[in-house]
Amino acid sequence: AYNDFDTGNHWLPFTPNRHFRKEPRVFVRADGMHLTTHDGRQVIDGISSLWCVGAGHNRREINEAIKTQLDTLDYATTFQASNDRAFEAAGMIAALAPGDLNKVLFCNSGSEAVDTALKVALAYHRARGEGHRNVFIGRERGYHGVGFGGISVGGIPANRKAFGVAMLPRVDHMRFIHDPVDNAYIHGKDPVWKEDPLLELEQRILPLHDPSNVAAVIVEPVAGSAGWYLPPQGYLKRLREICDKHGILLIFDEVITGFGRMGTPFAADFYGVVPDMMTFAKCVTNGVQPLGGVVCRDKLYDQMMKTDAPEHVVEFFHGYTYSGHPVACAAAVATLQLYQQHNLFQRAGEMGKVLGDAFHSTLKGLPNVIGIRSLGCASAVELAPIAGTPGKRAYDIFLDCFKRGAWVRPAGDVLVIAPPYIVEKSHIEQLVGTLAESIRRHA
Numbered sequence: 250a251y252n253d254f255d256t257g258n259h260w261l262p263f264t265p266n267r268h269f270r271k272e273p274r275v276f277v278r279a280d281g282m283h284l285t286t287h288d289g290r291q292v293i294d295g296i297s298s299l300w301c302v303g304a305g306h307n308r309r310e311i312n313e314a315i316k317t318q319l320d321t322l323d324y325a326t327t328f329q330a331s332n333d334r335a336f337e338a339a340g341m342i343a344a345l346a347p348g349d350l351n352k353v354l355f356c357n358s359g360s361e362a363v364d365t366a367l368k369v370a371l372a373y374h375r376a377r378g379e380g381h382r383n384v385f386i387g388r389e390r391g392y393h394g395v396g397f398g399g400i401s402v403g404g405i406p407a408n409r410k411a412f413g414v415a416m417l418p419r420v421d422h423m424r425f426i427h428d429p430v431d432n433a434y435i436h437g438k439d440p441v442w443k444e445d446p447l448l449e450l451e452q453r454i455l456p457l458h459d460p461s462n463v464a465a466v467i468v469e470p471v472a473g474s475a476g477w478y479l480p481p482q483g484y485l486k487r488l489r490e491i492c493d494k495h496g497i498l499l500i501f502d503e504v505i506t507g508f509g510r511m512g513t514p515f516a517a518d519f520y521g522v523v524p525d526m527m528t529f530a531k532c533v534t535n536g537v538q539p540l541g542g543v544v545c546r547d548k549l550y551d552q553m554m555k556t557d558a559p560e561h562v563v564e565f566f567h568g569y570t571y572s573g574h575p576v577a578c579a580a581a582v583a584t585l586q587l588y589q590q591h592n593l594f595q596r597a598g599e600m601g602k603v604l605g606d607a608f609h610s611t612l613k614g615l616p617n618v619i620g621i622r623s624l625g626c627a628s629a630v631e632l633a634p635i636a637g638t639p640g641k642r643a644y645d646i647f648l649d650c651f652k653r654g655a656w657v658r659p660a661g662d663v664l665v666i667a668p669p670y671i672v673e674k675s676h677i678e679q680l681v682g683t684l685a686e687s688i689r690r691h692a
């Protein structure tokens with residue numbers, strides 16, 4: 250009955266397509282690097298489920314922490330109150346975050362984190378008497394979740410075409426300039442783009458809106474959902490300089506890159522650039538309990554809280570019923586301890602190199618391969634699209650890999666592998682070997 254999602258009472262999957270009816274993929278168990286499907290097949294998890302299971306599935310330490318928390322304090326609102334686990338988790342996240350990013354605002358997902366960050370930006374500028382700063386700048390092909398804020402600053406047209414034009418009104422997008430071949434990264438060799446992507450920001454976008462009206466620029470340091478597109482040398486540093494010059498806030502959406510995917514705590518560390526705010530979700534709880542949030546610089550928080558309003562007046566009304574949920578925060582504390590105890594961020598970087606080597610040595614030269622990109626614990630192979638049906642080749646390859654026991658992720662005409670950090674060399678060989686065979690079969 251799993252292929253009956255139209256008439257059943259549960260809307261499956263969350264991105265339905267007609268194909269799922271023919272071939273449902275329903276998971277019933279998971280452990281370590283593997284998941285088991287409803288028809289009893291073992292599938293190796295090549296995409297950390299949705300980039301979120303960094304430490305692998307079913308980690309006893311996290312499960313135990315959740316059970317203990319449930320028995321101690323099952324729920325406590327953070328509306329005009331708080332709880333001890335939220336303090337503990339926030340302290341650990343602030344300690345990991347770079348520079349003076351020390352203030353953590355919790356929510357429940359990456360999409361909520363993006364909305365939260367955009368609202369903090371607006372509130373910060375208003376608190377400084379610059380309420381006119383309300384333009385947001387994103388990037389073509391950026392993915393920032395499915396809230397109205399996220400689809401407005403996001404740059405994947407397919408993600409919003411079903412919803413008409415009900416978006417944030419004052420948004421612009423930097424053009425996506427990328428060459429799949431030049432973008433290849435081999436240990437230490439930086440990707441190069443043919444055109445300077447920041448010239449457009451300086452020459453078209455900022456003059457058009459007037460920089461003094463711009464609230465924030467939001468980017469994924471590495472564009473994850475679009476297909477792991479790496480920024481060129483110095484890109485984020487220069488973006489930081491441009492923002493500083495004009496008093497514009499810089500937001501890194503670290504929902505995918507945060508908590509180890511780059512081999513460092515955050516992409517901000519990897520690139521040596523400190524943003525004004527970072528969003529996080531996914532790996533913060535190893536995917537086990539919904540938790541997201543924003544870490545912002547002390548000066549933003551201080552400015553927003555500097556007020557002569559009466560004590561009982563709320564200046565920044567924002568938060569969710571489940572913000573700082575003690576069970577989610579307990580999961581975060583246990584997850585971050587686990588990452589630390591097993592040096593899993595470092596391991597992510599090391600195994601990412603093994604993965605990158607496997608991509609470059611196994612996939613290069615296969616039919617239709619036009620680019621390979623590896624960085625951190627993720628690698629992508631870009632294929633020439635089939636004329637008239639973009640995305641079809643990669644989707645078919647994903648299905649074929651899945652049937653043969655390897656879960657890889659299609660993104661347009663790109664296939665991505667981003668395994669849990671506990672991945673072993675033998676898993677990488679299986680994943681990349683299966684992918685290579687499928688690419689050959691779909692020549």
Ligand code: PMP
Nearest residue numbers: 358359360392393394502504505
């Ligand atoms: N931002 C980025 C960069 C993401 O990759 C995602 C999820 N893939 C989101 C935001 C949205 O997160 P969520 O699905 O938890 O709402």
